[in-house]
Amino acid sequence: MKKDERIKIIIKRLEEIYPETPIPLDHQNGFTLLVAVVLSAQSTDKKVNELTKELFKVAPSAEKMYKLGENKIYNYIKQLGLAKTKAKNTHNLSKIIYEKFNNIVPNTFQELESLPGVGHKTASVVMSQVFGVPSFPVDTHIHRLSQRWGLTSGKNVIQTEKDLKRLFPKKLWNKLHLQIIFYGREYCSARGCNGTICNLCKELYPNRKKAIICIKA
Numbered sequence: 001m002k003k004d005e006r007i008k009i010i011i012k013r014l015e016e017i018y019p020e021t022p023i024p025l026d027h028q029n030g031f032t033l034l035v036a037v038v039l040s041a042q043s044t045d046k047k048v049n050e051l052t053k054e055l056f057k058v059a060p061s062a063e064k065m066y067k068l069g070e071n072k073i074y075n076y077i078k079q080l081g082l083a084k085t086k087a088k089n090t091h092n093l094s095k096i097i098y099e100k101f102n103n104i105v106p107n108t109f110q111e112l113e114s115l116p117g118v119g120h121k122t123a124s125v126v127m128s129q130v131f132g133v134p135s136f137p138v139d140t141h142i143h144r145l146s147q148r149w150g151l152t153s154g155k156n157v158i159q160t161e162k163d164l165k166r167l168f169p170k171k172l173w174n175k176l177h178l179q180i181i182f183y184g185r186e187y188c189s190a191r192g193c194n195g196t197i198c199n200l201c202k203e204l205y206p207n208r209k210k211a212i213i214c215i216k217a
């Protein structure tokens, strides 16, 4: 099957399985979504949501988060991995947004990626989900599934993002990245699959006999 046929099937099946794509990280505004994404690195969304419920009650803006202080931020999120670094980054990025950006989350990749703890993936999530700018944040699920569905060689996440942007229509990027993450979480774990379990892989690769070796993100 040619790649463009596989693309059509992937779009169709994901739309059937996930017609709605609610943002998995709870937030009240662009700032709290940015912080939630920063906190979610190497942690589950469920745990982040549990802890930010209280944190965002007291600090729903950059100004309030900055004034809360690093130690208090840490106390709210200390159950997360890398909590000290995350508390420091959250405090520092809040200070910059408050002082330099007038308490408003900036809306360019360059400005977002200049903030502490904000890499290209986090900036892409914010650009896509807060500002509606077509973006394709590539996380570990997307990186793995893109290889298993034959959409990229998986050299690195930068290449995977380029390949996905080339293959999928731009107007679908913001929804598709969430649909692929949902599929990855529900069906496609890092281990334990020979690439022939799910209907989607069976449909894309009816003659596949063994697992695809994936390059990690």
Ligand code: SF4
Pocket (backbone or CB within 6 Å): 148, 187, 188, 189, 193, 194, 195, 196, 197, 198, 200, 201, 202
């Ligand atoms: S068959 Fe395996 S590789 Fe393919 S989507 Fe399902 S779990 Fe992932």
